[in-house]
Amino acid sequence: MADATRSYRIAVDCMGGDKGPGEVVMGAAKALRDIASSDRLILVGKEKGLRALAQRAGLAGHPQIEIRNADDVVGMEDKPMQVLKSKREASMLIALEMVKKGEADAMFSTGNTKVLVGAGTVKLRPMEGTDRPALAAIMPHAFGHFVLMDVGANPESTPTHLAHNAIMGTIYAQAALGIAKPRVGLLTVGTEEGKGNERIKHAHAILKKLGSEINYVGPVEGFDMFDGSLDVVVADGFTGNVLLKTVEGMFTMLIRMIKKRIGWNPVSWLGALTMFPIMNSIKHHLRPDRNGGAPLLGLSGLVMKAHGSSNRHAIRGAIRLGREALSHDMTARMGAALVRANEILETADD
């Protein structure tokens, strides 16, 4: 399915991240190493500032870099509808508009998630067969990675949304993790049939009906996520977002606890030094930098989101993931899979 001969254009919203546009431009510069030489990155934001930042990043006159002016910026407190009405010149909206018009194949942003989800849905429209997009994150397990979705686009997910998450997560795990038949689990509070809440019971029934469309292993619990037995974990946008941030918080706590206990004790320092490669390898495995991007799945165009606090490495990772998704023709495959799934569910209904 991958089309190696095509080249792609990615619109990079440089505004709205916590670390400022300079960090995004540095991330884009690094991302040039991962993409094909015929691909283009289009930096979107205040042109004058971006030119200076691009020069500083060694990108002046670079054949793969373009700059597109945007006079306005989406703030962290902005609401989607208000932005759509009164901030039409915001960099995020212009980048979305470029995808809509076919001037870009995908867009990337570190900005306000709520506005990105809302404005993305209005500008790019949900794919046929679904009505709400979902955010997918790549999370670490003991031996590799899995896809968790939804991590926050839709905090009121219905059972049907959960089933769509399972399908979209499957296609994303194929594209981003290279897994042929991703094992899909439905996150709940007890794996016996009939446990969980009403939403989960209903979603479980739908997922069973999908048969061989997905590799559904059944309901799973929180501790099943990290033992390497799952490739896609399906959750509603509320639980998924809380989980993502809990894992983040726990990781920070552990680093803090280790540092505090090492303190100034020379024996502990010796131990810490000899353990350093191990700890570093674990940190590398757990840190979201490499897989910093969360695509907003279920829209007719590809939207990549990275955390507002992303550094250049996380931004590079997100752009690389976006390019990967494009070369797998992920959006079209997802659309086809959703249509097939909806047909099965309609036929199964009595």
Add this chain to the structure above:
Amino acid sequence: MADATRSYRIAVDCMGGDKGPGEVVMGAAKALRDIASSDRLILVGKEKGLRALAQRAGLAGHPQIEIRNADDVVGMEDKPMQVLKSKREASMLIALEMVKKGEADAMFSTGNTKVLVGAGTVKLRPMEGTDRPALAAIMPHAFGHFVLMDVGANPESTPTHLAHNAIMGTIYAQAALGIAKPRVGLLTVGTEEGKGNERIKHAHAILKKLGSEINYVGPVEGFDMFDGSLDVVVADGFTGNVLLKTVEGMFTMLIRMIKKRIGWNPVSWLGALTMFPIMNSIKHHLRPDRNGGAPLLGLSGLVMKAHGSSNRHAIRGAIRLGREALSHDMTARMGAALVRANEILETADD
């Protein structure tokens, strides 16, 4: 409020744990070190077996140990209503009945959570002012511990249930963690007003109305839980249970990753040895053993639940926590706080 002169009787359901009644009896034997010499533990289960196990644990003829026969056992697949109808001689039901009749001040069980919640609610009835109990767990943060609730009793919590969780969590944090004015956060997906789902928005409005009844700091996110800024984190029973198990799963994954990477490399072994006290101290802080019990709050009697896989140390911890709650007169204080809160909310309603 604590009544040092009173002595207490705790009914210990010895059946239904994953490790068998022997482990529970060993836990009870260890718990004798924590309770007052006038307190009693009543072991509930198959009398003959328990007598043999008690003898092996050095408890034969111990003045603080009694045995109460129960011919039946609640299984992991049993459903609450079915148990209430056809397993009246189950140890869990008999222990609950003892609390109901005043023959015990509290009961402890490692058995089937769903049956304990269901049968506990029917036997002991919810306190005045609430209609559903909630499970509270003690979780580690970087510098100490906090109360997370509900961790699974009520997967369909309403906004009012969340407000009751905040009140009961406050009283529990006072009794179990010794914190005078516990800081309460409402777990959600974004801390700005208007974020989260409808349930959270409504719960936030109720919690603000409670004024000085609780020390409510506002909506919080997953990563806020571990930095030591909160003493009580309020969640619905679905999210709370998923969280509890995620933290458990992540912890197991980390241990596994460290062990795998240490492998047979002698330098890493040296590092691991010198780091051992640090890792052990962290493990000790994070492991739920010491605080293994989760009380089922909101019933008119005290019910302590421990994980089915609990070892003797976790069981000892849960019994100790139960005794602590009794000497703080926790159940009565909780009932009074709920009544006060409901009065405030009724007056506040237009």
